[in-house]
Every structure is written in structure tokens, then in C-alpha cells.
Amino acid sequence: MKLYGYWRSSAAYRVRIALNLKCLTAEHISVHLVKDGGEQHSQAYANLNAQELVPSLVIEQGNQQQVLTQSLAILEYLEEAFPQVALLPSDMYEKSIVRSMAMLVACEVHPLNNLKVLQYLTNELSVEPDVKTAWYHHWVNEGFAALEKMLEKHSGRCCFGDQPTLADLCLVPQVYNAKRFNVNMSAYPNIQRVNEYCLSLQAFADAVPERQADAS
Numbered sequence: 001m002k003l004y005g006y007w008r009s010s011a012a013y014r015v016r017i018a019l020n021l022k023c024l025t026a027e028h029i030s031v032h033l034v035k036d037g038g039e040q041h042s043q044a045y046a047n048l049n050a051q052e053l054v055p056s057l058v059i060e061q062g063n064q065q066q067v068l069t070q071s072l073a074i075l076e077y078l079e080e081a082f083p084q085v086a087l088l089p090s091d092m093y094e095k096s097i098v099r100s101m102a103m104l105v106a107c108e109v110h111p112l113n114n115l116k117v118l119q120y121l122t123n124e125l126s127v128e129p130d131v132k133t134a135w136y137h138h139w140v141n142e143g144f145a146a147l148e149k150m151l152e153k154h155s156g157r158c159c160f161g162d163q164p165t166l167a168d169l170c171l172v173p174q175v176y177n178a179k180r181f182n183v184n185m186s187a188y189p190n191i192q193r194v195n196e197y198c199l200s201l202q203a204f205a206d207a208v209p210e211r212q213a214d215a216s
Contacts, residue, residue, distance in 0.1 A: 001026040002058040004048065006033045007212035010110055010173035011071035012055040016212075017169045018078050020203035022085045026057070030214035033115055072106055075166055087166050098160050101150055101167035105174045109143035113177070133181065140178050144188050147171070151190035157197045164198060172198050176209065
């Protein structure tokens, strides 16, 4: 497998954690999201991923090459293809709770704060830096407030019980970004507790952005 990503991409970060938890190896290929206007916009990469986003996971089987995009779709593929280390509970209801937590982060919080949105606010709408920061903080706080309540009900050491799930794979990268943008985390003790525990696990620690080969 080949994983096209960027060291500070939250979506690629999720997939790195999953690969580590499942003890899978993949060649990591850096796609610099800022250099020269963003390597994700090159024709070569656009041929691989029509959205011009990371990550992309390439699976080579014989003469065939399969390409997966969108981090949640990649995580679901890895879960079904390599179920030995499960990232979802077996119970249907519990599985849906985990997915709802993961989607709260990946589909509600992250899309409003990712690089292309922040660049659009600056470059197309001429939003001032402090207003852009307020935008970022608003959506993170709104999402984290809801997730904090879910963790009160469902968390153990991790978002759901004591074993890492898809929810943790989405949460930890988002907390990393929130701290990078100086979001006040004091109102989210459960989120902080879960994040700290997950980062104590080797699979999460090895996936942190600063430990990647393309970190700069």
C-alpha cells in the first residue's frame, strides 16, 4: 500500500493511526499542501485524486491498482479488510455511536476549518486574521461541546470504552489542530483526558505530525 498524505493533515493523521493500530505497513508519499501553491493541485496528483485532497491510499494487487480517497472511507476499508484489530464495536448500536462521534469531528468540525476553507476566507473573502481565528474557534468549540457531552456518557479511557475506535482516530488529530490554533481546551476535560491517554499508546505516538519524515 501507498499512503499519499501530508504530515500536518488531520485526515492523513487518522489513517496513519489506523495503519499503526492494525500493524500494517504502507509507503508514505508526501504531498506538500502549501509548497508551490500546493502539490495536491498538480495534474499528476489530480489524476490520482479528483478532489485534490489528501489522503489517498493506493492498493496494488498484481497488475491492478486500486485508489481510495476520503479518510473515513479509507478507515472503513481498512476495518473490513483487516479486522483482526477492530476499530468498531461488534454491537450494531454501539457501532453507530462510535460512527456518530467520528462523523461529528470529521464531517462537522474539520471541513469548516481545513486548509482550503481557511485559504478561501483569506484569499477570496479578504477576511482579517483575527476574524479567521474566531471562525476557527467557533466551529471547534461548537463541535467539542457536543462531543464532550457524548464522552460523559460513553467514554472510558477512550472515546467509547477502553479501546481505541474510529472516534479516537478522528478526535486526536482535531485536538492537535485545536491546540495549534490556541483553542482554550479547559471546558473539555473528557476530551483532554481521552486525548492524553491515546497519545500514550505507541500507535498514536508514532503517527503524530512531528514524527513524520516530511515534517518541517
